[in-house]
Amino acid sequence: MPSQENRRITDVGTLKALGHPLRMKLYRALLVGGAATASQLGGQVDEAPSLVSYHLRKLADHGLIEEAGPRSGDGRERWWQPASDGVSVRGADFRDAPEKETAHLAFTRLYVDQRADLYRHYLDERAAWPAEWNDAVADAEGNLRLTAAELASLKDELLAVVRRYDETGRAREAVGDTEGRENVAVHLYGFPFRV
Numbered sequence: 001m002p003s004q005e006n007r008r009i010t011d012v013g014t015l016k017a018l019g020h021p022l023r024m025k026l027y028r029a030l031l032v033g034g035a036a037t038a039s040q041l042g043g044q045v046d047e048a049p050s051l052v053s054y055h056l057r058k059l060a061d062h063g064l065i066e067e068a069g070p071r072s073g074d075g076r077e078r079w080w081q082p083a084s085d086g087v088s089v090r091g092a093d094f095r096d097a098p099e100k101e102t103a104h105l106a107f108t109r110l111y112v113d114q115r116a117d118l119y120r121h122y123l124d125e126r127a128a129w130p131a132e133w134n135d136a137v138a139d140a141e142g143n144l145r146l147t148a149a150e151l152a153s154l155k156d157e158l159l160a161v162v163r164r165y166d167e168t169g170r171a172r173e174a175v176g177d178t179e180g181r182e183n184v185a186v187h188l189y190g191f192p193f194r195v
Helices: 012-018 021-033 038-045 049-061 098-128 131-136 148-174
Strands: 007-009 065-068 079-082 087-089
Touching: 007 012, 012 021, 012 049, 012 098, 021 038, 021 049, 021 079, 021 098, 038 049, 049 065, 087 098
Parallel strands: 007 087
Antiparallel strands: 065 079
C-alpha cells in the first residue's frame, strides 16, 4: 500500500530519474500492478532482471517507489511498490530556468510517446478484445474555442469525473466486484493551437 497520496514532482533530479524510458515503464507497471519483483517486471518489459533491479533502485533513491512486504515464501525476493498513488508534474514548476524547462519538455515528450505506444498496442490487439470492450472505447477529438480560464475549468471538471470513476471502480473491486474489470487508460489533452 503506498505511503503517500499523489506526489507532486518539483525537482529536476526526480524528474530526470522518472523521465528515463525504462524507468517510466517500470513505474507505470507498478502503478497498475501494485507490487512486483524485478524478475516479474523484467518479463513485462522484456529486460533482464539485473537491469530492471538497477533502475528500480534509481526510482527508490528518489522516493518514487519503495520496498513492499514479501508476497511469497521466498525471502530472497525483493518486492517493490509505488511510494504514492501516482505523481503529478506541472510545467509551472520548471519554468524558472532554461535547463529545468528543457528537462520538463523531454519528460513530457517521453510521457506522450509512451501513452501513444500504449494506445497503438491496444489498436494492434483490438481484434482480441470482445465487442463490448471495443464498443466502449473512447476515441474523440473536439476543437473548441475557449479562453485559458475556460480550458482550466474544463480540465478540472474532466479530471474530477475521471477521479470519481477511479474511486468507484477501486471501491467496488475492493469488496470483490472484479467480474469483467480491466485496466483502462484515459488520456486527456487540452492545449491551444493555431492553424
